[in-house]
Amino acid sequence: MRNLEQLLQQLPEAADNTLFAGWEMDERHVKTILARLERSNRKPSRQLYPLLAAAVMLAALALVLTASIPVARAALQQVLAEAALWVKARTGIPIYLPQGWPLPNKETGTGGPTINYYFEVFSNMEGYNINIYTVEEPVPLNQVAQLKTPLSESQYVGSISGKLRKNAPALPVWDQAKSKKATRLELPGGVIAYNLDQVEVFWEKGGWRYWVLGHDAPDYAEKLAAAVGGTGQVPKAEGGCVRIVAGNAVTVYVAWNLGEYQYELVYRGEDIARALDIAYSATQWIETNMPPPD
Amino acid sequence: MEQIIIQYGNSVLRLAYFYLQDRGMAEDIAQEVFLRVWQKLPTFRGESDLKSWILRIAANLCKDRLRSWSWRRVRLMEEEFWETLPVGANPSAQTLAREKQAVLVREVMRLPVKYREVVVLFYYHGLDSREIALVLDSKEGTVRNRLARARAILKKSLLKEGITGA
Numbered sequence: 001m002r003n004l005e006q007l008l009q010q011l012p013e014a015a016d017n018t019l020f021a022g023w024e025m026d027e028r029h030v031k032t033i034l035a036r037l038e039r040s041n042r043k044p045s046r047q048l049y050p051l052l053a054a055a056v057m058l059a060a061l062a063l064v065l066t067a068s069i070p071v072a073r074a075a076l077q078q079v080l081a082e083a084a085l086w087v088k089a090r091t092g093i094p095i096y097l098p099q100g101w102p103l104p105n106k107e108t109g110t111g112g113p114t115i116n117y118y119f120e121v122f123s124n125m126e127g128y129n130i131n132i133y134t135v136e137e138p139v140p141l142n143q144v145a146q147l148k149t150p151l152s153e154s155q156y157v158g159s160i161s162g163k164l165r166k167n168a169p170a171l172p173v174w175d176q177a178k179s180k181k182a183t184r185l186e187l188p189g190g191v192i193a194y195n196l197d198q199v200e201v202f203w204e205k206g207g208w209r210y211w212v213l214g215h216d217a218p219d220y221a222e223k224l225a226a227a228v229g230g231t232g233q234v235p236k237a238e239g240g241c242v243r244i245v246a247g248n249a250v251t252v253y254v255a256w257n258l259g260e261y262q263y264e265l266v267y268r269g270e271d272i273a274r275a276l277d278i279a280y281s282a283t284q285w286i287e288t289n290m291p292p293p294d
Numbered sequence: 295m296e297q298i299i300i301q302y303g304n305s306v307l308r309l310a311y312f313y314l315q316d317r318g319m320a321e322d323i324a325q326e327v328f329l330r331v332w333q334k335l336p337t338f339r340g341e342s343d344l345k346s347w348i349l350r351i352a353a354n355l356c357k358d359r360l361r362s363w364s365w366r367r368v369r370l371m372e373e374e375f376w377e378t379l380p381v382g383a384n385p386s387a388q389t390l391a392r393e394k395q396a397v398l399v400r401e402v403m404r405l406p407v408k409y410r411e412v413v414v415l416f417y418y419h420g421l422d423s424r425e426i427a428l429v430l431d432s433k434e435g436t437v438r439n440r441l442a443r444a445r446a447i448l449k450k451s452l453l454k455e456g457i458t459g460a
Contacts, residue, residue, distance in 0.1 A: 004445060004448065004449050004452070005445075007394070007398055007452070007457070008398070008413070008417045008445070008448070009417065010395055010398065011398065011399070011402065011413070011414075011417040011418050012417070012418050013395065014395030014396070014398050014399050015308070015312075015399050015402075015418060017395060018395065018396050018399045019308075019311060019399060020308060020311070023307070023317060024304060024307075025299065025300070025303025025304045025306075025307055025324070029299075029303065029307075029321065029324070030296060030299050030300060030303065032325065033299055033324070033325050033328045033329075034295065034296060034299070036325055036329060037295060037328070037329060037332050197297075197301045198297050198301070199297055199298055199301055199344060200344060211340065213335070213338065213340075213344065214295070214298070214335060215295045215296060215297055215298065216297075217297075243340070245335055245336050245338065246335075247295065247331075247332055247333075247334075247335030247336050248295075248332050248333065248335070248336075249336065251336045
């Protein structure tokens with residue numbers, strides 16, 4: 001059996017010599033794939049239509065539990081609080097909300113088009129999740145049937161969630177990644193990070209773990225390290241992790257532990273410092289926090 | 295994304311080939327794999343490492359393809375392919391090792407898919423049984439059993455082919 005094992009250890013060399021000689025993922029392949037990705041960004045894949053339809057149907061089922069709350073640009077903060085009120089009636093865990101959610105840059109000037117947010121809220125006794133989308137017309141919370149067109153990935157701007165803390169670490173991949181052949185990378189503020197294949201960069205500081213994944217990972221890691229150095233941290237958090245995934249869009253995840261609970265803020269966008277500011281502004285919501293209606 | 299394709303492209307191509315035994319189809323699958331990676335990357339939560347996650351997408355797409363009617367039709371026409379993989383009848387001492395390797399590859403490719411995939415992921419891609427279980431969405435014990443069974447089949451077939459060292 002030892003001889004067989006020795007022979008099988010030669011499988012990579014054997015296969016490369018016989019099956020794969022002269023066959024590589026070359027520049028032509030990479031360009032073809034990238035062109036296809038580019039095309040897929042321009043229009044939703046037809047394969048996604050059944051999934052979108054299913055999502056709409058599922059969300060429609062949630063209508064029996066919905067509250068009728070109008071969502072408009074000027075009242076975003078109030079609607080966040082009203083979403084919290086909706087959640088509070090259905091969950092047993094403390095709710096944390098950021099102090100605000102900045103409008104997209106192009107919408108901050110006066111006279112621009114009005115932007116509306118649609119809130120998709122899920123909750124049970126073990127947790128809650130508030131997904132936020134931009135929409136053309138105001139639509140009440142969870143009233144997906146009133147949307148003129150199905151929600152698309154490009155409308156998603158972020159989420160706020162809380163759940164009972166599980167024993168599993170926030171990033172199980174951490175130990176695996178550290179054991180591999182990662183190279184050292186010095187980031188702003190003297191942060192020493194590890195760079196794995198230019199695709200993953202990770203480091204640890206002050207009870208927080210940072211992990212950047214995707215294209216241009218070292219560049220995003222540099223931006224993240226600079227942003228972390230310039231901002232505070234979630235009040236009272238017992239450590240957490242910040243994760244950036246750069247795929248067809250850049251998404252920043254900030255998760256932190258508080259007692260027996262774990263919270264996460266997801267921000268879709270390249271402005272990492274803004275994402276951290278939103279997460280770090282989170283405070284426990286109680287009903288008296290709710291601002292008065294306009 | 296380009297870096298991800300460059301970094302893992304060959305692994306995906308080759309895993310797909312081990313399943314499909316056709317370069318054109320493997321290249322086609324590789325495109326699908328990276329399209330899925332692109333779409334699903336924001337949902338990747340790090341429960342496995344990135345390579346295992348990408349290989350899992352590749353393995354699933356390949357198995358879907360193997361199950362498709364059009365694929366079965368194509369393979370029926372090509373099932374004699376592995377019979378024709380050139381192996382010298384009287385190899386010289388200089389080429390003996392290479393001939394032995396060719397037989398090894400041929401016998402691995404003849405394994406049923408459920409054994410071939412664990413052998414390829416273990417010996418070619420260098421994953422351990424826990425990582426293979428993640429890629430194949432299977433139990434670690436099942437992976438170990440299949441590896442043992444695959445080795446037993448290979449030992450028998452290699453002996454039959456005159457690889458007495460096995």
